[in-house]
Every structure is written in structure tokens, then in C-alpha cells.
Amino acid sequence: MKYEKLAKDIIKNIGGKENVNSLTHCITRLRFKLKDEAKANTEVLKNMDGVVTVIKSGGQYQVVIGNHVPDVYDDVVTIGGFQESSEVSGEKVSLFNKFIDTISGVFTPILGVLCATGMIKGFNALFLTMGWITKTSGTYSILQAIGDCLFYFFPVFLGYTASKKFKGSHFIGMAIGASLVYPTLSALTVGKPLYTLFAGTVLSSPVYVTFLGIPVILMTYSSSVIPIVLAAYVGAKIENGFKRIIPDVVKMFLVPFCTLLVIVPLTFIVIGPIATWAGKLLGAGTLAIYGLSPILAGIFIGGFWQVFVIFGLHWGLVPVAINNLAVLKYDPILAATLGASFAQTGVVLAILLKTKNIKLKSICIPAFISGIFGVTEPAIYGITLPRKKPFIISCIVAAIGGGITGFMGTKIWIMGGLGIFAIPSYISPKGMDKGFYGAIVSIIVSFVLGFLVMFLVGFKDEENKEENRETVLVKKDVLVSPLKGEVKLLSEVKDEAFSKGALGRGIAIEPTEGKVISPVDGVLTTLFPTGHALGITSDKGAEILIHIGMDTVKLEGKYFTTRAKQGDRVKAGQLLVEFDIKAIKAAGYSLISPVVITNTDKYLDVIETDKKTIDFKEELITVVI
Template identity: 60%
Template sequence: MRKYEELAKAIVEGVGGKDNIISLAHCYTRLRFKLHDEKKAATETIKNLDGVVTVVQSGGQYQVVIGNEVGEVHDEIVKSQGIADGSAAEKTEPDKNMNLLDKFVDIISGIFTPILGVLAASGMIKGFTALFVALGWIEEKSGTYQILQTIGDGLFYFFPIFLGITAARKFKMNEFSAMAVGAALVYPTLSVIFTGQPLYRMFEGTIFASPVQLEFLGIPVILMNYASSVIPIIAAIYFASKVERGLAKVIPAMVKGFMVPFFTLLIVIPVTFIVIGPISTWAGQIVGAVTTGVFNFSPILAGFFLGAFWQVFVIFGLHWGLVPIMINNIATSGTDHIVAMTFAASFAQTGVVLAVLLKTKHAKLKSLCVPAFISGIFGVTEPAIYGITLPRKKMFVISCIGAAIGGGMLAFFDSQYYMFGGLGIFGYPSFVNSAINDMAGMKGAMMVSAAAFMLGLLMAYPLYRDKEEIKSTVVPKDGNGLVEKEFFTSPLTGTVRTLEDVPDETFSSGVLGKGVAVEPIEGRVVAPADGTVATLFPTGHALGLITEKGTEILIHIGIDTVKLNGQYFSTKVKQGDRVKQGQILVEFDMDKIREGGYSVITPVLIANFQQYLDIIVTEKKEISYTENLITVIA
């Protein structure tokens, strides 16, 4: 991950710094910047960066072409440079074309990603403090314990303030007003009132029965403990963002600077205490009860399921939906079973990586395995997933099997998180029950993670084969031995063009791959070979296939068609689907795309062309779906 961090920093500096960036997005292969002044960008310097393919300036965008790793580089820029979440971002709200699940994941990831590092660090400090007490190294009455506990617990106690900042960035409102809302929720004086004698009780005889400690303008206020809470502050800031924007439209500009925050706080904080806070807290308790109930219905089955699919959730970003549930469960009940069941997944993945490292004879793959193994030990498995196991499908499945068994074992031993802490080996202290100084959960987690690691290693080692050992059709070449050939039919019907005919330097120069282009006469793309949909961009304009023999094929429908945001494209498959040659992948409306001013010429590229002796394209001028378009020679 270090290389992405350094590359992200260098790219931001190269485009003229953070202040020169209006917005940032990415498509299948490129980072797409909108800059205040493109003349400030050091284009030649960026082109020469290790990890950058080239730079294209087109359509008002400054496009830095990365290739297959564009997603990782984009995420690193968002995380380390704060572009998408800062005031320089032009658009941080979810795209209107997203479905509800995508919008939910986008909001949650946008709110939690900026604080995830310090959140894990604080949890680790709390975890190690609990561990040191359980081991008898420090006493709870000692000053050392008090300071360590303060360091670890400070973030969690004032969590609404931190979430107020990140939620404000996501919902686009004044961050300091949002902090004030969060601070009000954890105001110490109200905490004292919360523990006092109630005036009376409301909703008696229901699950919402609550004491009323005070009134505001005669309206009863049900005080809740908002320290470490998640849902109330996010709901409050969403409401506050709407109030603030409404006030900004009606308050005169000369007094807007202080009157908008004045009325925002005066409206939002009472409404939060009276309505939003209690309802959100009850919702959080219901979520915690439901997730615990689902787990208790069949703990081992839940462990198997969560363990097996955790890495799949990570690939598609769905794991963000479980992170706030985990934090909410710890805040409401003190423990979390749900995400705890996924703890063994990183160890199973790392065991598979070690098997590949020990078995492969390829120096380049070995060089990828070493850092992936090290990062995996510390719970960071993206290098292992994307670089090692996912491209070798069987290895990824084995890691999921090991994770599933590990999840079932964790459930069997009733392992649970008592705090949100570190990843990998740094996650062990999260299983220590500090309330009774019990280390049984941590010992169980250590045994299960070791078992998952060994399962991944022992299952993967005998089954792993280097790709070159997979035999395919062979033909003699110049009498000097045998070579492998793989044939691909055309994914489109139309006129064959050379890459030089493509009106985009990135494709015409061949830096993204070798191949050919097709000017289609029919708005349909079919699979050129049996394989797996490795990548499918949400807009449907580009997709990548990996054949059963490991060839990576990129099909990019039209030029700059990402700007259509999926309009006129209809995908017929999903990312991860196995497809057969001739199967329809995407349909598109050529006429509408052309009317929008876009070319529909479609590059068909072999992305991993460096692994082959030669890439041969057809000499035909017109091509149909059943005819060979490209031949690769290994």
C-alpha cells in the first residue's frame, strides 16, 4: 500500500496541489481531475512517475491514466490527501444514478473512512490497556492505567463530535456547526442530569418506556447516553444540512456568516434532543437486537456465512454496511458478535499467499507475495486479494473456505469484540473482556486465526499451479519447440480499425494494451471467449474479462463515454460472472451515443500483452461475432 500512498501524493503535487483541484473521479483506467488551472500541472513529471501510464487532457478534464490499479490509487488519494471529502471537492454526495445500496455504502464509507485509522488506533490502545491489566502488568488504580485509558477512550466518548465533522463533509454543511451539534450531545452537565431522578416517565408499558429528566419550552426531553453513539449524530447532521441550506437561501448575505449557524444550532439541537436522538437511539437498539437475534438463531451458520463472504463484501465495498452495525452494537450492548466472526478471514487469505510464495517459480509473483504476506499478517489483505488470489480464482475460493471454517469456529467459541481495534495480529486485544479481565476470548481468537492460516496454507499448497503449466492448443513455431495459441472471436460486428484510428492517445499509443478496434454496426457486445467478468464499470461502457487461460481482455465501448453516466448502456452480466463465448455482455444505443457527440469506435485490447510473444489481429476489414479477431501466442 506504500506505493499507492507515495504515488497519490506525487500525483496531487503534480497537478498543482490540493488547492488546484476542483473535483476527482475515476473510470476504468484513469483518474479524472477537474482543475482550476491546467497550466499549473507538471504533465511531463506526472508521465514519468512509476505507476502512471500517461496523461490525457480532454473535454475539460485532466486525465491521469493508471491502468488496472486506478481504483486503489483513487482511494489512496481520497484517504491520504482528503480530496473527495474536503472543501475542494465539487461533488461528494452519492450519484443520483446509484441504487439504494450503493448510496448507503457511499455515505457510510464517506463518513467512516477519514477516521478509520484513528478509530483503530484508539481501539488498539484500549485493547492493549485491557490486556496489560489482565496480565497483571498494570493496576486499574495506577496513573499509567488512567492515562492509557484516557488516550484510548477519548475518541469513543466524544465520537459524535468526530462523526459530526465527517458527516458534515459528506452532507456538505459547515463543519464547525456540525461539531457543535456533536458536542451538545455529549455535554457533561446533561450526563449528570441523565443519571438523576426523572420528572416522570413516557411510553410506560412499551419497549420505548423512558424517563423524562427535563423539559424544553414545556416539551418533554428524553435524555439518552450519546457517548460512543453512531446513528443519532449522522441523522442529526443530515437534518442539519437541510436546515442550513434552507436558511442560507433566505438570510441576507451581510449577516449570513453568523445568523445561519445561529438559527441552525437553535433549531437542530433541540429537535435532536426531543425527536431525532431518542428515535435514532431506539433504532440503534433495534438494529443491535436484530443482528444479535440473527446470530443467536444459528451462531455457527452465521459464522460460516460471514467468514466465507467477508472478502467478497470487501471487494464490492459492502463491508461498510457492517462497520457501523459493529460500532453500534459495542456502544449499545458492549460487545459485537457480527464482525468478530470475520476476524479469521485475513489469516486464511495470508496462508494462501504463503502457499503461492512457496510454490511459485516466478520471480515477479514471488516479489508480489512477500509484501502481500506481510501486510496480510497485519490485516491488510487488498494486495493479497487483488494481486495474488483473485486473479487465480481457485486460490481465492480456498481463502474463502478457510475464512468460513474460521468464522464457524469463532462462533462456536462465542468469540466477540469488546472494542473496535486493530486488524490482523493487532486485533487480538479486541477480544479481551476488560470488565472482568478475561483473556479467554483472545486466546480463542489466536487459536482460530492460526487454524485458518494453516487451512489456507495446507489447502492451497498442493493445488496451486503456475499459469504457464496449464496446457492449451499447441502448434510448432519455426521448428524451435512448442508455443501456445489462444483465439478470440470478435465481441462486435462491424468494421475493423487499427488502434491508430482511435481518437484517443491512450488507446492509439497502445500503452493500455495491444489489439484492435471495431467500428460497430450493431449495439451489442458479446464474450470473445469463455472466462470471467473481472471488471464491469457501473456505467457499462467498459469491462474486463479474464479467460480460463489467464488472458486479460479490455473492451471499451466508445471514447469518453464514461461521461454518459450509464445512459444508453444496458449490462447483461455482473462483475464476477462466468460467461461463455458469444454470450451477450452489454447492449448500447449507438444512435443516441453518436447524437450526444461521442464516437462508438471500440478498442478491444489484450491488457497483459507483455506476457505473450505476439498479439496477431485479423486482416479482415469487416468482422462478425463468429469470426476470429485476435490471436495471442504465449
């Protein structure tokens, strides 16, 4: 496991695995639902190597990792032994937080595939526009099939994730979704309807078939979002009800049998039409607001988009955009956010070029690359937000970028990728129109303006301050080597008290010179009369045990000479004990010598050297306080 140590530290500082109700992840964050957030060591997590920051939002405890979050997530799940999340917390959560949690829980698992298929569909549109392929070619058809597969069968995929979120059977959820896109039902809408409901209104609905005499409003559910999410929620409740009353011996097939017989007709007769009508009204309402002033709407959405991301509120707009794409075949809302990632990236590039701080540069490089591809959390949390001014500049510039898309009437036509991979999403079915060029202008202006404003306005580099800040947040106690010789792992020591870490974490040395020096400034708190073992308490509180050889206590001090006494104040490098290596080995004793921190549990970490051999006074162990 590549991130085993980081995973262990995260689990420890969120209050242990017993404090976790559920765990998911998105593009950059581990999203925990904790039983008690007060048990989490938030400040420790924030300043941990490998963690960008910690956000508490939407009822979730979000540990921001970066682009490699899937790998960290896998290690956290493996080490924590987390199963399918079972939420048992009795904590009251607001309706708004429940909404955000539900949206993220349903969409997060398929976000990667959603972006991937959207990118393929977008590039296919680009290739078609450039004249590289034709609509009649096999290449176009296959690429379109890949790009369309998830979005066309969206109810099937969302049936799985929504049922998982609502604690229902995943495959029942998929069956509900599959019934909504069953092709034969679409064929029933050909010809004259039996009659029309709500004729003459925005909700006008022709009725072609009935179910047990009840009118069924057949709608196009491919690419839809709201109907299947609601159906999965109701279906999970119905399923759990049947589980309570159906005998165990026939539960395996009768529960799905009864559930599907109830929920699928209910979805077609009630849930689907109501949800679809609500979707139409929502899309119409969103566009009505946008229609009042596309420029102001673009400025507002673009300017505050990064703030929405910080608090996880951007999930509230995602289903609106997807709904618009399903109902209207386009969406202008998310189009206004295009400039945000490029404004952030331009600001980061300016900081990268201006800073003299090596640590800040090392953060800027991957944050810049991520930003180009639309993932801005590393830039926000690691660079711009902590320095305030860069973040404010990026928001102002993003607002200008949003205003440009509003002015140009820019729309997204497919749910595509992020950053530069989002560009094909702005190509309309008619080709590269004014809206597409508005997207390009927004990208260029946002990036260039973000870079120039940040470069000219400048920021306080705080090179020395950053070093001091690290010293304050992460205090260290460095132990030099008390012995000279070959470095060994504690697990190689043939004594379980040491090899299994019962006495604390540390390292072992096979000495090549018969001397022991003090590894720190401190007090010689323990010195065995035999001279084979000693304990030192450093001035910073580390309790260090040095044990010379294995079972050498049986020598009763023979071949050992002490050069200090118990209670003495000692300095790093001061000679404490001498011993005769040849004589001890000749007596049949192993001289592998553990050096351990006996109060390990009081520290954030104990970091051992990775050297194979070591000399006196070279750094051996670093204790992170």
C-alpha cells in the same frame, strides 16, 4: 512528490480532473465519484504499474493502490487541484449505493485514528490482564484516555465528517455532536424521573427534563453513531435553508445561530430518541439472528467477508458493529471476520513459497506483510482473486474460522486494530475468557489451514504465461541510442520547442562521436537535405525525430554526410548520418541533440534511460503502447 507520475497517469485515465465529482481514500483505495465512468480507461488503469486493480461499486470508481495510498492520494489531490468535493452529477444512484457511499464517506476519514485509538485501548486491556499495570496507576489512566478519547467523543468527530459529507458546516456538525456529550446533561438523569414514556416495553424511556414543555428523553450519546449522522444530515438541510434567506451581511453568525437553535433541540427531542431506539432494535435484531445459530452465522459472515470487501459491502456491517458496541457493549458480528485476513495470508504464504515466478514473489511479500496486519486488498486483488482457486480456498477456510468464533462465543469488546493488532479487542472486561481463546484458535486454524490447503492443492504457477500476459497487455517499443555521448534532459536544450515538450517527450545527447545510427527497425520517413535532422517511423508506429545540434540548419549541410536516403527501410544500428564534431563546435554551434517521440500522445508512456552516458545500441527510450 514521490508518486507524481503515477498520480498524473491516474488522473489522465479516469477521464481527467474535469470528470471527477469527488475523491476520498481509505486504507488501500482511491475512491472517485466520476461524472461519467465511461470516460475512464479501466483496462489501462488495471494494468498500470502501481495500481492493483479497479473496482466499480457503491456508486464509486475505486482505484486500489495498496498500503501507500495516502501518499498517492496527496499527489493526486495536489496535481489535480482537487478541493473539497462538490458533487454536481445528475446521475441517478440507487438507494443502496447511496447508503454505501454515505457510510464510507462518514467513516473513512477517521478510520486510521479509530484503529489507532482502539489498538491503544486494546493493549491497555492486555497490559492490565497480564498484571503489568493496575487500574489505579497513572500509566493505565493516560493510556485509557488516549484509547477512549475518540470513541467517547464519537459524536463530535462524526459530526465533522458527516457534515462534510452532507455539505454542511463542519463546525456546526461538531457543535451538534458536542452538545450530545455535554456532561451536565448526564447529571440531570440522577434522581426520580418526572414520568416514563412507553413504560413496560423495550423502548421504556424515563423523562427527567422538558424543553418548552416538550419531554426530552436524555440518553447516553457518547460512542453513539446513528443519532449524530442523522442530526448532521438534517442540520445541513436546515443550514442551507437559512443561508438562502439570511442577508449576507449577517450570515456569518446568524446562520450557525439559527441552525443550532433548531437542530440541537430537534435532535434531543426527536432525532436522538428515534435513532437510539432504532439502534437498540437493530442490535437486538442482529443478535437474534446470531442467536439462532452462532456457528452458521459465523460460517456465513466469515466465508463471505472477503466478497463483501471486494464490492465495498463490508461498510454496511461496520455501523452495525459500532452500534452494538455502543448499545450492548460488545459485538459478535465483526468477530466472525477475524479468520478471513489470516486465511488469505496463509494462502499467500503458500504461493510465495511455491511460485518460481519472480514477479509473483515480489507481489506476495508485501501482500503477506499487509495481511498479517489485517489489510488484505493487495493479496485479494493482486494474487488470489485473479487465480480464482486461491481466493475460493481462502473463503472456505475463512468460513471455518468464522464457525469457530461462533462456536466459542467470541466477541469484540472494543473497536480495535486489524490483523494481529485486533487480538486485544477480544479480551472481555472480565479477562481472557472462552471467547478470547476462540479468537486465538480461529487465527491459528485459519492461517495454518489456508497455508496447508493451498500448499497441498497447489496452483498453476504460469511463469511463462505471466510473461506472455505482460507482453500482450503492455506492448513496448524499445529504441536504442542513435548517438554516443553524455545523456541530457530535454529541459536542458536551449530551444523551447524541445525543452517544453512541444514536439514530444524524449531525451537529449551531447555526442562524443560523429555518427547517427537508426534506433529501430523502420522507415526513414524524413531526411533533411542538410543532414542535420531526420525522422524515422518504427515498425511498431513510433515516430522518432533526431535533431543533431541546435541551429545547425544554418550550416546548410556543411560538415554533414548522409549515408541513407529518405524513404529507405532501415535496420536498428544502421549508419544514417556522419558529422564533424570539432568543425561544428568551432563554427559556434551547440551539438546537444534531442531524440524525441513526436507522436507521444498515442502512447501510455515514454520512459527515458536514467544513464548519464550512453553508447550506440544501448537502450535509450522505451515507448509503452
